[in-house]
Amino acid sequence: MSVPTATLASFKIPAVTNEPMKSYAPGSADRANLEAALKQxxxxxxxxxxxxxxxxxxxxxxxxxxxxxxxxxxxxxxxxxxxxxxxxxxxxxxxxxxxxxxxxxxxxxxxxxxxxxxxxxxxxxxxxxxxxxxxxxxxxxxxxxxxxxxxxxxxxxxxxxxxxxxxxxxxxxxxxxxxxxxxxxxxxxxxxxxxxxxxxxxxxxxxxxxxxxxxxxxxxxxxxxxxxxxxxxxxxxxxxxxxxxxxxxxxxxxxxxxxxxxxxxxxxxxxxxxxxxxxxxxxxxxxxxxxxxxxxxxxxxGGKNFHMVHKSANVATVVNNTIRSAFEYQGQKCSACSRCYVPDSLWPEIKKGLVETHSRVQVGPVDTFTNFMGAVINQISFDKIKSYIEWAKTDAESEIIAGGSYDDSVGYFVQPTIIVTTNPKSRTMTEEIFGPILTIYVYKADEYESTLELVNNSSMYALTGALFSQDRYATILGANKLRNAAGNFYINDKCTGAAVGQQPFGGGRASGTNDxxxxxxxxxxxxxxxxxxxxxxxxxxxxxxxxxx
Structure with a gap:
């Protein structure tokens, strides 16, 4: 068949906006329809x-x-x-x-x-x-x-x-x-x-x-x-x-x-x-x-995405965004937060917030709507993530402060795990894991600029990253120092969640061609x-x- 190629007008496409999000709240028609589709x-x-x-x-x-x-x-x-x-x-x-x-x-x-x-x-x-x-x-x-x-x-x-x-x-x-x-x-x-x-x-x-x-x-x-x-x-x-x-x-x-x-x-x-x-x-x-x-x-x-926290940051904002970014979809997003740099001046508050918030994260089957996390994708992934957790348990420079357990008897479930390390170049700070493991390095609050250099030079990846700061000069310095550390850069927001029409997605270095x-x-x-x-x-x-x- 020969396709005709006549162009009889210069067309204008309909107005385009982001698709409205449905909430799937209890009792809603959307939840009922989705539950029916799952059963079907x-x-x-x-x-x-x-x-x-x-x-x-x-x-x-x-x-x-x-x-x-x-x-x-x-x-x-x-x-x-x-x-x-x-x-x-x-x-x-x-x-x-x-x-x-x-x-x-x-x-x-x-x-x-x-x-x-x-x-x-x-x-x-x-x-x-x-x-x-x-x-x-x-x-x-x-x-x-x-x-x-x-x-x-x-x-x-x-x-x-x-x-x-x-x-x-x-x-x-x-x-x-x-x-x-x-x-x-x-x-x-x-x-x-x-x-x-x-x-x-x-x-x-x-x-x-x-x-x-x-x-x-x-x-x-x-x-x-x-x-x-x-x-x-x-x-x-x-x-x-x-x-x-x-x-x-x-x-x-x-x-x-x-x-x-x-x-x-x-x-x-x-x-x-x-x-x-x-x-x-x-x-x-x-x-x-x-x-x-x-x-x-x-x-x-791949990515080894970061949250960089300045001493002026809002603690609740850091805690909630970090928990969500590290553990939503079991950390299996290319953009998931995997390493976090926290000033010692805020660490006691942030640690308390992370541990308390972590305790509310529910893990289980996806068709139980109250679960925030499900299972990781397969046995290979489960075994890889498990190996990092076991390594952290034996590493003298690492401490697991939340999570650290797993069970593959029914599904490939890994509990969200938070590690604190004294070595900013430890395995879990530098290697891509692609699972629900977050590693935190606590730096001296007055060493912000040198820590920015550390963030920039500690990974071969450059996909996403976030800077939390309420000090505009600190924000400017961080954005400049981290210019090439992430193709998608967020200020006072988590490093996941790029939306089409808002934040075109991609990174450089070993993270891709950034197209x-x-x-x-x-x-x-x-x-x-x-x-x-x-x-x-x-x-x-x-x-x-x-x-x-």
């Missing part, structure tokens, strides 16, 4: 999830299980893994769909994503939240801000930022000429690799390049397969043509191997571990002569601009005026 998904389980290639469901028989982290004997979904042959077919299918999709006018591409956002906000809201809660261990609030609000915001604001990007045109048009720029999709296909911890990230890793006219091969995280499949269902119902996104669960060696050796590989859109991202970058470099173009590499990886998800900047990475000059006046002669005698 349990009753239906385990669901069978296929690969989707060229719009067709493919069942390879190479099966894996997605379990419930808080109830690991219960299988939520059985999903089919792609093999090498199916990955190759998916790539070929994406490339076959490319021309019609990139020739589809922007208003039609935009309409699909705006409709998808509305579907996620209404018809699919409770289903995708329930899939995220049961499959990825999020409580209702964390599922709401991720699988509902953030994903909706990614799609709506993506359309807004694309419109703005397309509107960036040359400011000068000398007499007799018209200069313009078009933003072509990349030659080839985009490979999206999404993580387990945010359903919305999967929707954006595949969605952002596709919005700009690209085709995409999407490998979702195994532990987020069910919610990712719901994302695909939403986009399909919104009108996304077959083949534009190929949904390919599968083991990394088989999928990645087929993708990176293909000459039409055009871009990697990745969120995950620093180790994996570096390995992919090296593999891309080793294949560079095989590609038609230099592949774009866009990635957001800022939720902004026009990241969309620009998936287009290849073409400058066009059209002359309206004939050239009468080739000679320059200065050549005239």
């Amino acid at each position: 998904l349990r009753a239906q389980g385990p669901i069978e999830i296929p690969c989707v290639v060229n719009g067709e469901e493919v069942r390879t028989g190479i099966m894996e299980k997605q379990i419930m982290p808080h109830e690991h004997k219960t299988v939520l979904a059985n999903y089919h893994n792609a093999d090498e042959a199916l990955v190759a077919k998916a790539i070929d299918g994406a490339l076959a769909a490319k021309l019609d999709w990139e020739n589809t006018p922007f208003n039609d591409r935009a309409a699909i994503f705006l409709k998808a956002a509305d579907l996620a906000a209404t018809k699919y809201r409770y289903k995708i939240m329930a899939a995220t809660m049961l499959g990825q261990g999020k409580n209702a609030w964390q599922a709401e801000i991720d699988a509902a609000a953030e994903m909706i915001d990614f799609w709506r604001f993506g359309v807004k930022y694309a419109e703005e990007l397309y509107a960036v045109q040359p400011p000068q048009n000398p007499s007799g000429t018209w200069n313009r720029t078009e933003y072509r999709p990349l030659e080839g296909f985009v490979f999206a690799v999404s993580p387990f911890n945010f359903t919305a990230i999967g929707g954006n890793l595949a969605g952002a390049p596709v919005l700009m006219g690209n085709v995409c091969v999407w490998k979702p995280a195994p532990a987020a397969t069910y919610a990712s499949y719901v994302v695909y269902e939403i986009l399909k119902e919104a009108g996304l043509p077959a083949g534009v996104i190929q949904f390919i669960p599968g083991p990394a060696p088989e999928v990645v191997g087929q993708v990176l050796k293909h000459p039409e590989f055009a871009a990697l859109h990745f969120t995950g571990s620093t180790h994996v991202f570096r390995k992919l970058w090296k593999d891309i470099g080793n294949n560079i002569e095989n590609y038609k173009s230099y592949p774009r590499i866009v990635g957001e990886t 800022k998800a939720g902004s026009a900047a990241i969309l620009s990475r998936f287009v290849s601009p073409r400058s066009i000059k059209e002359a309206f006046v004939d050239l009468d002669d080739f000679v320059y005026p200065s050549n005239l005698a």
